[in-house]
Amino acid sequence: MNFDKEIMDLAESMEPVLIERRRDLHRHPENGWTEFRTASLVITRLRQLGYEVQFGRDVLAESERMGVPAEPVLTAASERALREGAPQELVEKMSGGYTGVVGTLATGRPGKTVALRFDMDCNDVAEAADDKHRPAKAGFASEHKGCMHACGHDGHTSVGLGVAEILAKLQDRLTGKIKLIFQPAEEGVRGARAMAAKGVVDDADYLIGSHFMMPKVGFLAYDVQNFLATSKLNVDFTGLAAHAGGAPEQGKNALLAAAAAALNLHAITRHSAGSSRINVGVLKAGTGRNVVPATAHMEIETRGATTEINDFVRQRAEQVIKGAAQMYDVAVRITPMGSAPGGNNSPGLAEKIRSTAARLGIFDEITDTYDMCGSEDFTYFMERMQKQGKQAAYIIVGGSLAAINHNDRFDFDEHAMVLSASLLATAAVDLLQD
Known part of the structure; x- marks a missing residue:
């Protein structure tokens, strides 16, 4: 069954919502292990869409967490999240910085299990405040001193919730199971190890991660190699x-x-x-x-x-x-x-993603090998999957960035979220039917 046009139409129609959500998250950035408000928004929306949601200690191995802030920092962050509207019940369950979330959509029909991973945390960067910086001029710059979404994780989280909505609308016609992993503390490569150790990807057949990077909107690299x-x-x-x-x-x-x-x-x-x-x-x-x-x-x-x-x-x-x-x-x-291990994409899954992207026709440039020459703790998930004989891949989506990642003038073309949501949702559906 081909869902391509339906998925692309859904992604296009939700562009205003994707932008609104991304800008809300951009105004309220949260550092690793303090994503109380962000995780609460994710939990609430996933529940509204009918996902089974696990979070907090249920998806994180306590002994495997790294770089957890001191208790006063965690307490202050949780209190700020409450002031900014996060439900107390959710924040309390995440106390101590247990801010990971996993949403599962089970169709009730046999098939593959496909997992998608999205990171949620921000950087320790003071955002530019002048009118040359679009978020400042448009009124959605960071309201948290010394914190900024300078790596696009606000966009990643928004895309994840967009994909969640698209797949929920198709649920009655799908087989298998979808798992959406919203990971804390990617910056400093601190969060994935604890989620991987908890086994959140152990039942998955395929896993995809993604990132907005410098190339222009319409660019896709489907075979990322050489994670350091x-x-x-x-x-x-x-x-x-x-x-x-x-x-x-x-x-x-x-x-x-x-x-x-x-x-x-x-x-x-x-x-x-x-x-x-x-x-x-x-x-x-x-x-x-x-x-x-x-x-x-x-x-x-x-x-x-x-x-x-x-x-x-x-x-x-x-x-x-x-x-x-x-x-x-x-x-x-x-x-x-x-920490993070090294890694490379599973060739078979990379090729499946390429085929999906080419069929959609929404990318102007599709390239194969992208030499990462950097580190990303997605590789903990990747390593665990591949050691079990399963497949994992990471893709780069062009975002026409205003400045390099981790710069105080970082911003991206928000239409990239539509392309990313379209590809990830379609790839997931293809893999469910594989």
Whole structure:
């Protein structure tokens, strides 16, 4: 049964709703693990559409969460969500930052299970406020200081709810089961591991993820390759303060330990099997010019072309950090804050998506291999699926971005949401009938 025209017509007709929802989410961005309002909107809408909804601890493995904010931050975020209209019952069930949501639409007829994943969190970016920035000029810029949807996740969430509505309207004529995964904390690659570990994709036969990127609206890359594996680490050195002039020998200098570590981290041997990266992004230490620094804090990341290469760099990094601490006789604590494995699309599923996109005729340019050269924790879902002999793929949808991702002037052409919803809904229907 061909649903192409019906799906495209539905997606076109809901463009004003997609835009309205996206702009509402853009005004109310929420960082990873604090998406209380966003998740509440998703839960409420999915329930209205007849989906079975699981959320909170039901879809997240507590021990696998990474980079969870401190309790005061979570409490403040939940209180803000309540002030901005989130239902108290939902926010309370997500207390502690358990903001993942899974909506399931079971047709009651045998068939495949198709999962689609959408991320919900924002960036730690202060949004541009001048009239050259469209969200500011049009009145939908962020109302939350220091938070901004600078990567398009507001659009992804809106598309996810649009797809949910399209598939709900077709439910009586479909077979199998649809699972829509709304993931928290993609930024910093913190959230997918806990959802994957909970088994939310274990019953799926196919899984698709997507992202708006720089190419123009009408562009589609259906075979994303070379996701870099990555590890995000916080490092805290603890020494002993002392008077820098009167008794320097009694101090233990955490700043020098951190500085030695920072320099030697960038000297880690590269790997012959593929590219690797390391970066010390933050180093803070000391309290005054006449005090031997007792504390130092670093935030670092490693990356590798494969999970194995990243593991090599991370293990060497930990050796360097511990060696620097030993050299200056200070204590050190290394805290994992996020991670993602490497990955590549399943070729068979990528080809199915290409075929669907070509048949729809709504994309001006369809390309095959898109070299990611970055990291995305969708790869936790991808890895789990592929290890079970199933298929997963990630696609890039052109958004005619106003600025690069994570920039304070980021924005995208909202018509891209119509194209994305059309493709994802049609691809899901095709796969259900596969």
